[in-house]
Amino acid sequence: MKFFFVIKQTFSNLWRERTPVVATILTICIALTILVALFEISFVLYDQLRDLESNMMVEVYLDPSATDSQVKVIQSELERYPTIERLRFVSKETAAAIFNEEFGENIMDILDENPLPVSFEVRLLREFNHSEYLALFKTQVESLKGVDEVHYRHALIEKLEKVTEAVAIAGIFVLIILVFAMNLLIRNTIKLSVYAKRRQIDIMKILGAGNLLIRMPYILEGAIEGFIGGFLSAICLIFAHKFIAGSFALVEIGTSTYKVLWVLTISFGILIGFLTSATSVGRFVNKIFAKK
Amino acid sequence: MKFFFVIKQTFSNLWRERTPVVATILTICIALTILVALFEISFVLYDQLRDLESNMMVEVYLDPSATDSQVKVIQSELERYPTIERLRFVSKETAAAIFNEEFGENIMDILDENPLPVSFEVRLLREFNHSEYLALFKTQVESLKGVDEVHYRHALIEKLEKVTEAVAIAGIFVLIILVFAMNLLIRNTIKLSVYAKRRQIDIMKILGAGNLLIRMPYILEGAIEGFIGGFLSAICLIFAHKFIAGSFALVEIGTSTYKVLWVLTISFGILIGFLTSATSVGRFVNKIFAKK
Amino acid sequence: MIQFRQVTVNYGYVPGALKDINLQMHDGDFTLILGPTGSGKSTLLRLIYMDILPSSGVVTVDKWSSFRISPRQINRLRRNIGVVFQDFKLIDNMSVFDNVALPLVIEGYRRKYIRKLVHVLLDEVNLLQSKDQRASTLSLGEKQRVAIARAMAKNPFVVIADEPTGNLDREASKNVLSLLERINRNGTSVIMATHDYELIKETPYKRIYMENGEVLPGDRTINIPNKRINILANKE
Amino acid sequence: MIQFRQVTVNYGYVPGALKDINLQMHDGDFTLILGPTGSGKSTLLRLIYMDILPSSGVVTVDKWSSFRISPRQINRLRRNIGVVFQDFKLIDNMSVFDNVALPLVIEGYRRKYIRKLVHVLLDEVNLLQSKDQRASTLSLGEKQRVAIARAMAKNPFVVIADEPTGNLDREASKNVLSLLERINRNGTSVIMATHDYELIKETPYKRIYMENGEVLPGDRTINIPNKRINILANKE
Numbered sequence A, B: 001m002k003f004f005f006v007i008k009q010t011f012s013n014l015w016r017e018r019t020p021v022v023a024t025i026l027t028i029c030i031a032l033t034i035l036v037a038l039f040e041i042s043f044v045l046y047d048q049l050r051d052l053e054s055n056m057m058v059e060v061y062l063d064p065s066a067t068d069s070q071v072k073v074i075q076s077e078l079e080r081y082p083t084i085e086r087l088r089f090v091s092k093e094t095a096a097a098i099f100n101e102e103f104g105e106n107i108m109d110i111l112d113e114n115p116l117p118v119s120f121e122v123r124l125l126r127e128f129n130h131s132e133y134l135a136l137f138k139t140q141v142e143s144l145k146g147v148d149e150v151h152y153r154h155a156l157i158e159k160l161e162k163v164t165e166a167v168a169i170a171g172i173f174v175l176i177i178l179v180f181a182m183n184l185l186i187r188n189t190i191k192l193s194v195y196a197k198r199r200q201i202d203i204m205k206i207l208g209a210g211n212l213l214i215r216m217p218y219i220l221e222g223a224i225e226g227f228i229g230g231f232l233s234a235i236c237l238i239f240a241h242k243f244i245a246g247s248f249a250l251v252e253i254g255t256s257t258y259k260v261l262w263v264l265t266i267s268f269g270i271l272i273g274f275l276t277s278a279t280s281v282g283r284f285v286n287k288i289f290a291k292k
Numbered sequence C, D: 001m002i003q004f005r006q007v008t009v010n011y012g013y014v015p016g017a018l019k020d021i022n023l024q025m026h027d028g029d030f031t032l033i034l035g036p037t038g039s040g041k042s043t044l045l046r047l048i049y050m051d052i053l054p055s056s057g058v059v060t061v062d063k064w065s066s067f068r069i070s071p072r073q074i075n076r077l078r079r080n081i082g083v084v085f086q087d088f089k090l091i092d093n094m095s096v097f098d099n100v101a102l103p104l105v106i107e108g109y110r111r112k113y114i115r116k117l118v119h120v121l122l123d124e125v126n127l128l129q130s131k132d133q134r135a136s137t138l139s140l141g142e143k144q145r146v147a148i149a150r151a152m153a154k155n156p157f158v159v160i161a162d163e164p165t166g167n168l169d170r171e172a173s174k175n176v177l178s179l180l181e182r183i184n185r186n187g188t189s190v191i192m193a194t195h196d197y198e199l200i201k202e203t204p205y206k207r208i209y210m211e212n213g214e215v216l217p218g219d220r221t222i223n224i225p226n227k228r229i230n231i232l233a234n235k236e
């Protein structure tokens, strides 16, 4: 009978006390939505910045005196690097075109001969595109025979790196604080909704009800509210995704993440609703003696 | 006497009903802190990205045939541009040094003569550092006599621009939604804390109390909670600032913003506490007839 | 004057809490509402201070009619009636003093005047020594006396007392009755619902006897039935 | 057996709600607690179901002592006592049926059994027709009867009734008394606080007369004082 009682109590509470129930569901929904959305936004942003970084090219200039076979050797050396994503050979002609692009001047117009060196344009794998590895790469490759200099735009890359790092740190920082804050907001709401029902809890206690029996309806209620809040939050997030995907080509989101979203928000919602109401009721259950 | 009654009621409520009072203050504090912090973070981030953009230089290459007096004229023309922040003359020698830097090759080693053109390095004012204005600037300056070509790295700048724009749009978007969400969270909390006191409101009504008298203590209570919440939020934010200023050199925050912070969070806290409780009580005041 | 014309009250899906009531109470009357538990006494009284409106029929109280009354007018009406609620309706976390002062505060009286008047009222119900106690900590008899003091605070044109002696002993009950009688002598109408037939046995006041939501005809003299039945209360 | 030894209760800064009480109630006794309003009757009863603990002294109830009792034991104690609270303590948004069923649910009885027993109990207090009504919508007399039904639900070893007839008419009051007497004849102790001297005038039960937080010595026969005083209640 206790089981039936708990179930009945839970659902009649959900229906009759709409004000606190709606407030709790809304709070959970909003908190989860903000949390997940900010997580995603900072993730995408970080991604974009890293992408910008990886736009930076490393150029390996060869000695003008390097022979064709030396070039071949260097190329195969470079191809063995697991950290390189793309490797492009830049002939004298291509270099002239780049010169033209950079200096707005056709080098062949000025001189009869093309003085520009042969080079390799290297794009490193994303995760190695940071100044430390680049410095290592530079010394390693420059020690190869026939390589004159390894060059990359360190000023810009370092600046970008700083920004990206700041975004990452701030993101993690904000998210951790946010998790706490949102948890506290949800706790607050559930605590208040239990507080509004303290008379009922007092009566149960004075009839000698055990802690579990008093708590169960609230715990279940919290879990159900968490479920609904998480569910609504997933819907909000998916709508937001659809809207953003429609508006900005920049941000691409796979539809496969939707499943993760459902699972994440709903399970997190249930968990927090469950745990929070369990502990909130406790505060009111634990006082045994009347204090009116 | 009504005045004294309201004041007395307000303060005795604040003291006696600690659970909802603390919950409301916490909610307001958290909501405001998150709101302001995210606003600042996105502002700083946007700033940093814009700064990165403005690192991009515009180069104005002159005709190799340009005479010294032509160069003077061009320089004074450029100096008249109000959009230019910094202007640097790049002599043939400097250009050679830059060539060396870019191509890892001393041009004087290859040739006897320096074939590089004289140029101006232009850094535009931040707010003009976007592709549209750059295109305009390019056509305008290229029409000057003695100017060969105006050159800037449009691929990178456009990409950066896209990211910056995305950050700006997402930032505004998130902040607007956040303002609504936080408002709703605070409303929820205050509504719940009023809900917990609905019996008292019912009694006041049945004694024939006017709406204003019933509402006033709650409105005042809300305003005071808003004040405290805003105050705490300002303290949190200032601590966060101090901590961040200590950790990252990157982010510089003027201490003059502290005053703005105090004013902002406190006045916003009071406002939202005031308005929200005013409307929340309304819901319970407006029902005239018993419905037990 | 208070008038009920063909008044019916249905509570939700339970119809007939009051059935076709016709009544008149004149200004200055002392009226007793009698009847077993659940017969509709409180419902009748709630109609007067318009806590509920009739499902059909019209209740007229002084110049206000339930047929057309605005929320603002209901407030004004309530401020002109003193009610001793059966369940007291004290504000739990206010002091005894503040509870009694409340109607006066609502009326906007001056502070000094309120303080003096509340002291007199509390003295009258013998609770002066408890004036700073929180209402929630009072014994039920004390609560009832606070409720009585509050109802009389504003010098209303009618005092409604719903079972004002339910938690009082004989002596205190008699004192409440004589208090109401004194108020009545000063011109205030009094309407009192009670089960305590013993208390009002010898009073000459008009009686309205209710049963099952109906007013029994005539001015019945109360005779306490002596049949011994196994069940409690309001079965006929 | 219930025993009070040198029990004192102080509420906050108001000392002496009970002063040095020494009492014994034997199993199977029917005990009446009499006294004017505010004299400490409810306080005495609350000590028995340990809603409060004595400020000094010891209360012993059956095998439990207020001196050393854990929260879990208090729950067990409360489940063995049936209490008719003076303010009923019904759960407002539960139905009458659920309210009466609550102690049985807490005890973990089977569903079918509960349904049958609650029907019998509600019939006994003549509220079967209201079994699905929400408790908050009941008339006060009805609430009181629900509280009585709930107190008797579990067949407790002692029933405490704090003013169980305050909201009932004479007839219903007599029925409640005879209900309590029937329970008592089956071996359950009954402790009843009441103001209604008329009701218990001719009963042979043990009386404890309280005044100002003290138990008056001896087994006083009640004589209703007839002195006419201007103030209400518990002034000596």
Ligand SMILES: Nc1ncnc2c1ncn2[C@@H]1O[C@H](COP(=O)(O)OP(=O)(O)OP(=O)(O)O)[C@@H](O)[C@H]1O
Binding pocket: B292, C011, C012, C014, C017, C035, C036, C037, C038, C039, C040, C041, C042, C043, C044, C086, D130, D133, D137, D138, D139, D140, D141, D142, D167
């Ligand atoms: N809100 C409500 N919803 C449903 N039924 C109600 C409601 N309020 C009262 N009732 C029912 O209407 C009937 C009359 O109630 P009322 O309170 O008027 O009785 P009463 O004569 O005052 O009884 P008592 O002497 O016990 O106070 C009761 O049976 C009660 O259950």
Ligand SMILES: Nc1ncnc2c1ncn2[C@@H]1O[C@H](COP(=O)(O)OP(=O)(O)OP(=O)(O)O)[C@@H](O)[C@H]1O
Binding pocket: A292, C130, C133, C137, C138, C139, C140, C141, C142, C167, D011, D012, D014, D017, D035, D036, D037, D038, D039, D040, D041, D042, D043, D044, D086
């Ligand atoms: N929590 C409390 N704080 C302060 N005083 C209290 C508290 N509870 C009760 N009292 C006081 O203790 C005294 C005894 O109260 P109690 O409820 O025991 O009286 P009672 O005999 O039951 O009266 P009644 O017949 O009116 O119910 C009262 O004067 C009351 O005001």
Ligand SMILES: [Mg+2]
Binding pocket: C041, C042, C043, C086, C162, D139, D140, D141
């Ligand atoms: Mg009634």
Ligand SMILES: [Mg+2]
Binding pocket: C139, C140, C141, D041, D042, D043, D086, D162
């Ligand atoms: Mg009592």
